[in-house]
Amino acid sequence: MTTEGPATRDSPQPQPSEVAPPRATGGAATRVDAVYFWVVRVVAKVGVIVTVWAAIATGAMLVHGHPAYLVLLVLTFAVSVFFAVRSWLKRGVEHRRHEVLKGILIVLSVLVLGVVAWLVPSSATEPALSAMNSDQAVTVSETPTEIVLTPTGTISDTGVFFQPGAKVDARAYAAVLRPLAEAGHIVVIPKQPFGIAFLSTGSFAAARSEHAPVTQWVVAGHSLGGTVAALDAATYAGQTPEPVVGLMLYASYPAGDESGLNADVLSISASNDGLATPAKIDASKPSLPPDTQYAVIDGSVHAFFGDYGPQSGDGTPTISHDDARAQISAASVAFVNSFDG
Structure with a gap:
């Protein structure tokens, strides 16, 4: 005589095709959270690219110009790298509150990158x-x-x-x-x-x-x-x-x-x-x-x-x-x- 647990006979076993996808971490994430997750990744990566390009385009003006622009580039690059690394280390989408505030911060970040690119100066030439x-x-x-x-x-x-x-x-x-x-x-x-x-x-x-x-x-x-x-x-x-x-x-x-x-x-x-x-x-x-x-x-x-x-x-x-x-x-x-x- 054998003993069967209640799940052995009555509960169907999951098939490979029925395995659930990875769950979002931090609670029930929404579609807005997913969009925010990817937008932050993209904007941070673009921020790194824009600041590096601006530094190269500025050239010697980084040394010979007013230090304000150099400070802006360094701060923008540091913040972009921080969020780029932080977002790419995340394993999944997390539910976050304050969605309006997040949207405002993203828009401000894009505007800052636009200003950084626009402020690239015209450098002196000969003579x-x-x-x-x-x-x-x-x-x-x-x-x-x-x-x-x-x-x-x-x-x-x-x-x-x-x-x-x-x-x-x-x-x-x-x-x-x-x-x-x-x-x-x-x-x-x-x-x-x-x-x-x-x-x-x-x-x-x-x-x-x-x-x-x-x-x-x-x-x-x-x-x-x-x-x-x-x-x-x-x-x-x-x-x-x-x-x-x-x-x-x-x-x-x-x-x-x-x-x-x-x-x-x-x-x-x-x-x-x-x-x-x-x-x-x-x-x-x-x-x-x-x-x-x-x-x-x-x-x-x-x-x-x-x-x-x-x-x-x-x-x-x-x-x-x-x-x-x-x-x-x-x-x-x-x-x-x-x-x-």
């Missing part, structure tokens, strides 16, 4: 890189936040503070501005956080009293940098000590009405500029003082005001970059020298 070398006429010093070109001979009491264009290497303006230093003027070029001039609005205020024997300033800038320079001119024109006596715009114009500015103004533009077009320069004239001087570099383009390669949306040049640079430098030197009389 600007060679112009960064000191010689018998000019001493070039560089810190994490600024570049200073100092004449080795007699120094004028008129200094130049120049704001770079958006996302452009500050070194890219060394060649076009070096003739000003050779003419005896201290030239200060700030390194803007993330390459955005509006994030560097306090840099001129900090530099005003730090560069003896300068007692008066010409503020200048290219493109967006010129817009910020116009704001500095409006703030410090007529003030003592170290007043702003001049404003120099490279392919730029003010954001507001500066027609009553108590300072001389020089606007240098390019006839073939596809960004600060001749039409935009003409339309901005009522925003500048009536005695503003205008110089147009015939055949030049927006990117010829620095040395950083072609720029998206720009026009087509009909003169050489060297010719345009020489004309821009000559007009700048004549304007700044006029304050030494």
Whole structure:
């Protein structure tokens, strides 16, 4: 006589095809949890790829640019690696609460990656890189936040503070501005956080009293940098000590009405500029003082005001970059020298 347990005769044995799939860990996971699980994996992996690409594309600017972008890249890379490793080590989908918050964090992560990619700067090229070398006429010093070109001979009491264009290497303006230093003027070029001039609005205020024997300033800038320079001119024109006596715009114009500015103004533009077009320069004239001087570099383009390669949306040049640079430098030197009389 044999003894049979209740499951031996009455309960069917599971067949191989009926084995249940692996269960989600952490409770009853939903389809939303599964989507979140895979989205985090993908976004984290993309984050690693984007930050590595941005670092490679930025190149020497990681060392020569303002440290803010390097810090952003390092933090974004570290967070991306953490979540990438964490998500790929998980064996299954877990049920999680706060689904709305999770969605917001994912969207914010994607936006941050988009900003990281968009902020990749335009790096300086020759002859600007060679112009960064000191010689018998000019001493070039560089810190994490600024570049200073100092004449080795007699120094004028008129200094130049120049704001770079958006996302452009500050070194890219060394060649076009070096003739000003050779003419005896201290030239200060700030390194803007993330390459955005509006994030560097306090840099001129900090530099005003730090560069003896300068007692008066010409503020200048290219493109967006010129817009910020116009704001500095409006703030410090007529003030003592170290007043702003001049404003120099490279392919730029003010954001507001500066027609009553108590300072001389020089606007240098390019006839073939596809960004600060001749039409935009003409339309901005009522925003500048009536005695503003205008110089147009015939055949030049927006990117010829620095040395950083072609720029998206720009026009087509009909003169050489060297010719345009020489004309821009000559007009700048004549304007700044006029304050030494």
